[in-house]
Amino acid sequence: MSNTLAIFFIIFGAVLAAGLPGMGSARGTSLVGQAAAGVVSEDPSKFGKVLILQVLPATQGLYGLLIAILTLSFTKVMGGGMPAYTWQQGLAFFAADLPMAVVGYFSAIHQAKAAAAGVGLVAKKPNESGKAITFAALVETYAILALLTSILALNGLTSTFGV
Amino acid sequence: MKATEYTYAVACIRSNEVRLLTSQELNGILGAGTFEEAARRLNDRGYEIAGRDYAPALEKKLEGAWQLVSSLLPDRSQFDSILVENDFQNLKAALKAFLCDKDPGALVFSPSVWDPALIADAVVKNDNDKLPEPLRHAHRSAYRILTQTRFAQLADSVVDRAAMEWSIKLAEKADHPVMEEIARTRAACADIKILYRCVKTGKAKSFVERCVCDCGAFDKAETIRAAGEGMESLFTFLAHTDYAGAAEALKESPAAFEKWCDDRLLSLLRSAKTDIDGIAPLAAYWFAVQNEVRNVRIILSAKCNGMPDETVRGRVRELYV
Numbered sequence: 001m002s003n004t005l006a007i008f009f010i011i012f013g014a015v016l017a018a019g020l021p022g023m024g025s026a027r028g029t030s031l032v033g034q035a036a037a038g039v040v041s042e043d044p045s046k047f048g049k050v051l052i053l054q055v056l057p058a059t060q061g062l063y064g065l066l067i068a069i070l071t072l073s074f075t076k077v078m079g080g081g082m083p084a085y086t087w088q089q090g091l092a093f094f095a096a097d098l099p100m101a102v103v104g105y106f107s108a109i110h111q112a113k114a115a116a117a118g119v120g121l122v123a124k125k126p127n128e129s130g131k132a133i134t135f136a137a138l139v140e141t142y143a144i145l146a147l148l149t150s151i152l153a154l155n156g157l158t159s160t161f162g163v
Numbered sequence: 164m165k166a167t168e169y170t171y172a173v174a175c176i177r178s179n180e181v182r183l184l185t186s187q188e189l190n191g192i193l194g195a196g197t198f199e200e201a202a203r204r205l206n207d208r209g210y211e212i213a214g215r216d217y218a219p220a221l222e223k224k225l226e227g228a229w230q231l232v233s234s235l236l237p238d239r240s241q242f243d244s245i246l247v248e249n250d251f252q253n254l255k256a257a258l259k260a261f262l263c264d265k266d267p268g269a270l271v272f273s274p275s276v277w278d279p280a281l282i283a284d285a286v287v288k289n290d291n292d293k294l295p296e297p298l299r300h301a302h303r304s305a306y307r308i309l310t311q312t313r314f315a316q317l318a319d320s321v322v323d324r325a326a327m328e329w330s331i332k333l334a335e336k337a338d339h340p341v342m343e344e345i346a347r348t349r350a351a352c353a354d355i356k357i358l359y360r361c362v363k364t365g366k367a368k369s370f371v372e373r374c375v376c377d378c379g380a381f382d383k384a385e386t387i388r389a390a391g392e393g394m395e396s397l398f399t400f401l402a403h404t405d406y407a408g409a410a411e412a413l414k415e416s417p418a419a420f421e422k423w424c425d426d427r428l429l430s431l432l433r434s435a436k437t438d439i440d441g442i443a444p445l446a447a448y449w450f451a452v453q454n455e456v457r458n459v460r461i462i463l464s465a466k467c468n469g470m471p472d473e474t475v476r477g478r479v480r481e482l483y484v
């Protein structure tokens with residue numbers, strides 16, 4: 001029973017780590033995509049510049065997927081040879097996934113807002129596209145910090161539990 | 164209506180904002196030595212002024228801007244509070260044309276919420292039920308005033324008041340705070356304008372009460388009472404409201420007041436410059452184009468009539484970009 005609950009926590013954590021940032025990235029790229037389409041409809045030559053801005057909020061989805069794979073891999077849920085976990089250990093792995101799940105979701109949406117504002121900047125001043133990308137890219141810092149936190153936590157837990 | 168439904172529209176508007184005149188360009192046009200030089204500079208920025216008749220080019224500019232804005236609106240009714248004033252102007256034109264046995268076609272205001280021909284037809288047939296609901300009461304009142312007393316000024320003012328009241332109602336219904344703020348500001352400016360005129364022409368309190376709407380910016384009864392005591396009292400009253408600047412502008416001239424009203428409206432919308440979605444950037448763009456066209460009209464008219472640049476400079480509205 002305890003092992004089953006532990007597996008539930010581990011898999012649920014992995015699902016959230018991949019799902020929430022994925023949802024955030026989907027919403028984010030959609031938002032920037034709409035803004036980008038608005039600009040390109042008036043000036044198709046700006047396609048390349050606004051495309052970079054649209055791609056920025058997509059990274060959180062990839063980070064989330066990475067954490068999900070690492071969780072399933074480190075805990076050996078994926079690949080076989082999984083040891084018996086207590087439910088507390090399962091919960092600890094679940095907690096390790098949370099930074100990426102939560103920060104990934106919100107940072108994708110906020111990065112998309114910064115990127116959509118950047119699309120407006122590119123529309124008015126195409127030469128300032130570098131600045132627009134920088135403003136949006138800075139939001140990425142927090143997604144990267146969350147990614148590192150989750151990786152370090154997963155790493156620490158596997159060492160502690162001797163997996 | 165979700166604000167995010169406007170993301171595409173706002174980006175389109177941002178692309179079009181680069182086509183608006185900047186202060187520097189406007190100063191250049193104002194400083195042009197001749198009408199022809201000013202027209203040439205404007206034509207370089209997308210106007211199509213041919214000869215001295217610049218009105219069609221300005222109309223075309225406004226039409227183009229409205230076509231763009233209306234094509235980007237996910238729901239056109241969200242703009243009704245801004246457009247409905249033109250419907251009431253069309254009602255006034257239709258009424259006057261009907262009573263003077265003239266064609267109202269030449270007096271059409273656009274863009275409007277309803278087809279001007281529908282309004283004209285209902286007025287000619289004196290069929291109140293055919294009119295859109297917001298226009299019915301105003302039509303009935305104005306028709307009675309015009310046929311029974313021939314008091315055109317009162318009829319106009321009654322229709323103008325109804326226009327402002329419906330503008331506020333439609334803005335409330337649109338559920339965008341910025342639209343309500345626009346409607347209330349326009350209504351307050353219209354109230355101040357009518358109060359100023361009433362004091363100037365010594366109108367009775369009963370007349371004033373029928374013309375002033377409840378804009379929410381200041382207490383209606385108090386304002387009317389202040390106006391009843393004379394111009395100084397009205398200015399003193401306004402000085403203690405958000406519209407203190409209006410009193411200062413009116414002391415200078417009615418033209419300065421008109422400029423103050425336009426500038427105030429645009430200042431409300433200035434924050435929309437950083438919005439990535441919502442209806443505010445579309446409304447701001449529409450008012451910005453109207454202000455630009457107003458400025459161009461003032462400058463070209465001055466160039467045609469040889470007015471000094473300094474006089475014109477005082478009348479030029481602030482720009483959005």
